[in-house]
Amino acid sequence: MELRHLRYFVAVAEELSFTRAAERLHIGQPPLSQQIQALEHEIGARLFERNKRRVLLTEAGRLFLVDARRMLALSEQAKETARRAHLGEAGELRVGFTFSTPFTPLFAKVVRRYRQQYPGVLLTFQEMATLPQLARIEARELDVGFVRPASMPLPSTVAVTMLRRDPLRLVLPADGPLARKKSITVKDLADQAFVVFPKEAGTGIYHQILDMCRAAGFSPTIAMEAGEPSTIIGLVAAGCGISVLPSSFEGIHMDGVVYRPLVDAAATTSMLLARHADGGGPLVDAFVAIAQAAVE
Known part of the structure; x- marks a missing residue:
């Protein structure tokens, strides 16, 4: 028939x-x-x-x-x-984002604009670290991802667009001696214990902390590991050590914790928008275009 x-x-x-x-x-x-x-x-x-x-x-x-x-x-x-x-006006777009992404105003701006321009597209979100996002994009299980620089070279099947650069921030106990210093460098952290994400979590910040410390002439002492940024900040408040996180986490206010800048030039991180290098069709193209326009 x-x-x-x-x-x-x-x-x-x-x-x-x-x-x-x-x-x-x-x-x-x-x-x-x-x-x-x-x-x-x-x-x-x-x-x-x-x-x-x-x-x-x-x-x-x-x-x-x-x-x-x-x-x-x-x-x-x-x-x-x-x-x-x-035409990119219908379907489902799977969006990944790192733990720090929702604290960045750019993320909310991009998502809001996309929803306004393409109300017929279903947006689904998955929070995960950078490396798992890259793996899922490579496997086409994720369409786009807000990621931080990875600890290893990008797969050839993944393309990224630079969105913004963010300074790194020291997360310190409010009553500690470093909190009273006007200028802090990575060298000043040599005798400090660190609270960090687990190595296997796939976050770029873990390896960046190690690289900055080694460039300053020492290997950091890892006191504790935690998989959630709010937990890391809470452990710092409890006196378990210090940490280094993207500045977007300054939005998490917690008694007993202060945030301080690092003056080292290397103390910055980037927010990138990742997608499959072969393209993801009109839905992905529209999302990337809106993200670039929001940055500009």
């Missing part, structure tokens, strides 16, 4: 005349009659009672008309959905 058979049937059912239906469909009456007969043969039921004076729907025809209209409507809906998806 083809969609044209359904259109032919609906036209005859609505006109109750093969002549008028043929004119409406812009085909000859004999071919129309043949198609209706073929449809009835395929279904195994008569759809019309017809004689020289009139055409009437049978009970089977009346029931079939309801479903035929529904199927035609669904076919039009399917075409419209495909068209909108091709």
Whole structure:
């Protein structure tokens, strides 16, 4: 059964005349009659009672008309959905983001603008560290991701767009001696214990802390590890050590903790927008374009 058979049937059912239906469909009456007969043969039921004076729907025809209209409507809906998806106006976009991303005003601005311009697109969000995001983008299980610089070279299958640079911040106990210093360098941290993300968490900041400390001539003492930034900040407040985090986390206010800048030039991080290097279609292209426009 083809969609044209359904259109032919609906036209005859609505006109109750093969002549008028043929004119409406812009085909000859004999071919129309043949198609209706073929449809009835395929279904195994008569759809019309017809004689020289009139055409009437049978009970089977009346029931079939309801479903035929529904199927035609669904076919039009399917075409419209495909068209909108091709234009980037419909479908699902899977967005990843690191722990620090929601604290950055840029993230909210991009998501808000995208929702306003493409209300028919379903946005789904997944919070995870940089390396897991890159792996999922490479496997096409994620469409775009807000990531930080990784501890290893990017896979050739992943492309990134620079969005912004953020300074790193020292997270310090409010009553500690470092909190009273006006200028702090990485060298000043040599005798400090650090609270950091676990190495296996896949965050770029873990390796950046190690690299900065080694460049300053020492290896950091890792006192504790925690998988959540709020937990890290809480452990600093509890006197378990100090930490280094992107400045966006300054939005987490906690008694007993202060944030201080590091004067070292290397004490910065970037926010990147990652996607598959082969492109992700119009949905991804539109999201990237909106993100770039929001930065500008």
